[in-house]
Amino acid sequence: MxxxxxxxxxxxxxxxxxxxxxxxxxxxxxxxxxxxxxxxxxxxxxxxxxxxxxxxxxxxxxxxxxxxxxxxxxxxxxxxxxTRSDMKGPLGLGVGVLLAGLMMVQLLALRFGAPPPQLTLAPNAMARAAAEQGMVAAVARPLFTTYLVPFEITSILLLAGLVGAVVLAKRRL
Amino acid sequence: MLLAPALGVSAVLFTLGVAGVLLRRNAIVIFMCVELMLNAVNLTFVALAQQLGVGGQIFVFFVMAVAAAEAAVGLAILLAIYRHRQTLNLQNINLLKG
Structure with a gap:
């Protein structure tokens, strides 16, 4: 280990x-x-x-x-x-644990599917990129080139969230 | 390689989040469990980004932005609900129940 x-x-x-x-x-x-x-x-x-x-x-x-x-x-x-326990009753507890357990089995099964080898980078590729370009630049460069449009859309989302939160939390709607 | 262990930890964390949403009745705690699920998914993205390129880390960035917006709007909704019903126990918030 x-x-x-x-x-x-x-x-x-x-x-x-x-x-x-x-x-x-x-x-x-x-x-x-x-x-x-x-x-x-x-x-x-x-x-x-x-x-x-x-x-x-x-x-x-x-x-x-x-x-x-x-x-x-x-x-x-x-x-x-x-407060006193807000857990669901025995029936809800049983169903909830069963569903969650089922989901865990499914998710753990996904572990065994490795990504296709033609897509995988060389080992340590990310660490090397961070060492060459700098930690922030390795993330920031693709963010402001390849992913520029989603990045700009995020700003609209945040604005909508901001306005929505202010409107919802107002005392008189 | 840390990929397989990271995916396993992420699966367990996501399941704990699902269990919390299914088992609890307090709306704020349920909301925190949703954040836990988002973070489990972030762990998956970061673990896969190590092998598949930096796109995964960028996606985590977007997930964080969406989570921040979601937290702001969601907590404002909880505030409005509490002002109307004086409770956050989801058993007492059953307006849509026939």
Whole structure:
């Protein structure tokens, strides 16, 4: 077992464990904080997978901005205290676990289909590109050339989200 | 190669997100479980980007932008619902139930 693999599994176990705690905690604030731990562990996994810039974005945008928004709404609505369990009843629990288990089997089966060899890059191609062009440039260059149109459309999406959020949260619609 | 383990971890995380959506009744917690699913998919994209090119990482970038917009609009909707019904328990929000 290489050191990379050991670190990978350490963070993978941390991510899965805290995700499990996130979906089982009764208090929404505790759930949100465990989700933050999951997001941090995922950022570490991104670093191991040669996506350093995405890892930084994950911490800044997800663990920073989006989770703060969640905690802010929990605080605003004053629903942060632990209520009695809001899990579904035995029937709902059984059906839910069954469906989720089925989905996990299907998703794990996908693991065994490797990408077609004519498409795969040489091993370490991403790490080498990051070393040659710089971590940010390796992502930014295709973003502003090949993927320029989707990038511009994203700005319209964000504007629509902004206006929508303001309109929806207004006291008198 | 970390591809197979990463896909396995991503499958487990996605399943935990699905389980959370199916099992919980608090709307905010369900929303957080959706974010968990989005992140599991991001892990898949990043893991495959290592072998198939940088396009996967760009897609993660777009997923994050969509998730941010979704969180803003979704939480505003939850705010509006709470103002009307004084609850976020989805059992009590059954306007569409016949």
């Amino acid at each position: 290489t050191p990379t693999l050991i670190v990978f599994w350490a963070f993978a176990v941390l991510a899965i464990g805290s995700a499990l705690l996130c979906i089982t905690r009764r208090n929404p604030v505790a759930s949100a904080l465990w989700l933050v731990v999951t997001l941090f562990a995922l950022a570490a996994l991104f670093v191991l997978l040669d996506a350093q810039f995405i890892a930084v974005l994950q911490v800044l945008v997800y663990a920073g901005a989006i989770m703060v928004l969640f905690l802010f709404v929990i605080m605003l609505l004053n629903v942060g205290r632990a």
